Amino acid sequence: MTSPAIAVTELTKRFGSRTVVDRVSITVQPGEIVGFLGPNGSGKTTTIRMMCGLLTPDAGSGRVLGHDILRNQSAIKREVGYMTQRFSFYEDLTIAENLSFVAGVYGLPADAVSETLEDLGLTSRRAQLAGSLSGGWKQRLALAACIMHRPKLLMLDEPTAGVDPKARREFWDEIHARAATGLTVLVSTHYMDEAERCHRINYISYGKLISQGTVAEVIAAAGLVTVILRGGRTAEAQERLTGQPGVDQVAHWGSDLHVIGRDGPALRRAATAVAIATGARVIEAETSLEDVFIQLMGASTDNMP
Numbered sequence: 001m002t003s004p005a006i007a008v009t010e011l012t013k014r015f016g017s018r019t020v021v022d023r024v025s026i027t028v029q030p031g032e033i034v035g036f037l038g039p040n041g042s043g044k045t046t047t048i049r050m051m052c053g054l055l056t057p058d059a060g061s062g063r064v065l066g067h068d069i070l071r072n073q074s075a076i077k078r079e080v081g082y083m084t085q086r087f088s089f090y091e092d093l094t095i096a097e098n099l100s101f102v103a104g105v106y107g108l109p110a111d112a113v114s115e116t117l118e119d120l121g122l123t124s125r126r127a128q129l130a131g132s133l134s135g136g137w138k139q140r141l142a143l144a145a146c147i148m149h150r151p152k153l154l155m156l157d158e159p160t161a162g163v164d165p166k167a168r169r170e171f172w173d174e175i176h177a178r179a180a181t182g183l184t185v186l187v188s189t190h191y192m193d194e195a196e197r198c199h200r201i202n203y204i205s206y207g208k209l210i211s212q213g214t215v216a217e218v219i220a221a222a223g224l225v226t227v228i229l230r231g232g233r234t235a236e237a238q239e240r241l242t243g244q245p246g247v248d249q250v251a252h253w254g255s256d257l258h259v260i261g262r263d264g265p266a267l268r269r270a271a272t273a274v275a276i277a278t279g280a281r282v283i284e285a286e287t288s289l290e291d292v293f294i295q296l297m298g299a300s301t302d303n304m305p
């Protein structure tokens, strides 16, 4: 069996007296696309930076691309492509000039720029100023900049924040095509549809890894039941359901109400009674990943100051 692209154990990082990453262990196999999810400030970026060799953990150990994260950070930096959350360019330079700058930083040969432009479909726009690009093209340029040195592992920190759905889909097609050739990808995101495009996901909350597996495994492990109330007086139904035994979440989805909880019998009892009182019908439904994440978020302990 090939060795994992990432195998880190019990990574811990403290800033002052706060533990922002608390014994996080992650294993990623070569060619896998693994999602990293969790509320704002839960420690995703900090964990990524420890795995990229940019930040030294206070405790924990592991290997990234076979290199020790404590002793061989420079080798990791050379072989990893890291797209930061707020990637930036020289707005008054063209696409090609921005990539030439990056090529210079990595000491890459001149043809690396033209190959990368071609590879990412940027050749026809090579003379366009970076500052004039739309969100989707800017993000494509950012991807070009972080794969130009041909990394074996990509760490993408919210790469599609603020990008339209079509550009996001194209970005994911690109990522999947590259993973099929053996590139490993760890990607943080707040988008549920993107989590569903990953082979596996890790959910971190307030520094602690609280769920991991395929999307189906994460949903099953949460043990939630979801029913829909359709029709009737929705606002009144929401008011009546909130706080009832068995009801953990009530959420509007268009003209439906999604009612979610861990205690199936109690949830169905409450939903049926409220449906009768408000003229709605009860429909059994699948629990969504978003429902699970909201449940996990509510259940985890907030260590914010």
Ligand SMILES: Nc1ncnc2c1ncn2[C@@H]1O[C@H](COP(=O)(O)OP(=O)(O)OP(=O)(O)O)[C@@H](O)[C@H]1O
Binding pocket: 015, 020, 038, 039, 040, 041, 042, 043, 044, 045, 046, 047, 085
């Ligand atoms: N250099 C630092 N010094 C002090 N605190 C920091 C530092 N870097 C991050 N933090 C804090 O650590 C916590 C985790 O931050 P981190 O950026 O890792 O979270 P995140 O999950 O990536 O959040 P988001 O989804 O908002 O990007 C936050 O409370 C943040 O303010």
